[in-house]
Amino acid sequence: MYRETADWVLREFVKYLFRPKGFEVKVAGLCVPVLVALLGGNWLVKATARGEYSFEIGSTNIIPEWAQWSLVAIFGAIFVLCFVVGWRRFTRENELRNRKKVIVVEGRGLREDDGSPLTAAVPSEIVGHRIGVALDLRQKRDGVIVDPDALLPEVDTARRIVLQYAGQNDRQDVTVVYGGLTPVPMTFLTGVVFDDEGSIVVMDWDRTRESWRSLDSHDDGQRFGIDGLDAVKNSADVVLAISVSYQVRDENIATTFGFPVVRMSLPDLNSSHWSQAKQSALAQQLLDTAKLLEAKGVTTIHLLLACQNSVAFNLGRRYDKRNLPGVVVYQYEANGAKKFPWGVRMPVASVAAPSIVRT
Structure with missing residues (x-):
């Protein structure tokens, strides 16, 4: 202490x-x-x-x-x-x-040690008294989720704490900062439920530097290439595989799903994703693709994401809660017979509360 x-x-x-x-x-x-x-x-x-x-x-x-x-x-x-x-x-x-408050939401889920706190890494240009809100999704085993059902209330609790702090001040005097190392389905869910909190400054953990980092790099102009839309005809369920940092492989998808597959992949998976402008553009592409799938009669998107935490969060924030198909975001487990054993059904498309879907 x-x-x-x-x-x-x-x-x-x-x-x-x-x-x-x-x-x-x-x-x-x-x-x-x-x-x-x-x-x-x-x-x-x-x-x-x-x-x-x-x-x-x-x-x-x-x-x-x-x-x-x-x-x-x-x-x-x-x-x-x-x-x-x-x-x-x-x-x-x-x-x-x-007068100003900076509410710092730090998601923890992939490491048992606390590491460097996000609160201390918030840039000095963001003026205000720092208030840390921990979104702790660890379950005593480093990087392993034992009981995903127990994690859903934690996300809602963190959101309620942020609302409580924000309600004590004028909205213009409150800045929300988010960063985390949490499982992809929970990160996407956090983005969905925090979407209504206005402007959010997103940070991420740089594994090379071993420190928190802002999304302050330039936009390299790379965007998703989209394949498989023409194969979607009369299917209510579609797998949407998004490859940002790693490739979502066909053989892994086949262990769990038998639906038509639509792919969104960056041409260079080693390109930099540390640009807020680039991530916003990628999120807009997801929104546009989901609109096309809805127009084809798709009612449920089974979303497979291979990306860094900030990308998953920003994709979740951009997903329309009312006008797009329902979406389930899945957890990847490399050692399982089924590579995507469970997912989180998001509170969108008339779904009132998130729930766990097991395959």
Whole structure:
């Protein structure tokens, strides 16, 4: 406890030292050497030997006295003005931080250790008091879901906590940040139920850097290629396999499903997905594809996702709750005879509450 507190104090102190400074700090910094030169440039310390060493301080009169004191008055006034402006900026920022709230939702499910907290990784540009909300979906076995039914209430509980915190402030003063390492069906479900919470800042865990990261990279322009729509004719159920980070393989699909398969795949699975603009465009493609399937008479989409957490969350947020077919998002288990043993039926298309579907 004490170590965590000390780490937090040190971290905040470093942030304070290297915080972005206003123009007044730079101007005041320029005034200091000028004032030192004006006040000290006209004085000289002399050492004179008269039997014994003695020291004399005298004026060199390099700058006329009338000019010297006029310049001192001008630069002194500028320095004081900068100090006043800086103080007022500091107090305004403090008031803003005290009023604004940043609700940080961190999903935990694929690792037993807590790792680096998401709350500490939220960028300093997002101003406000941090409030952490844990969405803990771990079940005592690292990366293994023993009882998926027990996880559904946890997602709803996290949403209710966020609503409670957000209801205590004006909506414009609340920012919600989400990041997590949770099973794909639960991540998609979290995106669906949090869709109504307005603008959400999404972060993700960078396995290479071993740290949380914002979706701040450029859009590389890669989009899904879509195959299999023409094969969907009179089937009410369709498998939609979305390959973002890994390929959803045909042999794995065949272990569980016998429905027509529609594929949405990126041309380069190793491309960067750290762009919010790119993820938004991919989510729009999912929405458009689901509309086409609905027009073909599909009533249930069996969704298989191979993607990073932030992509699954953003796809869930974009899925229309009222006008699209029902959707079940499945969990992939590499060691099972059936590679997709269970999924979560999402609360969309007149489904009031999520439920577990076992294959």
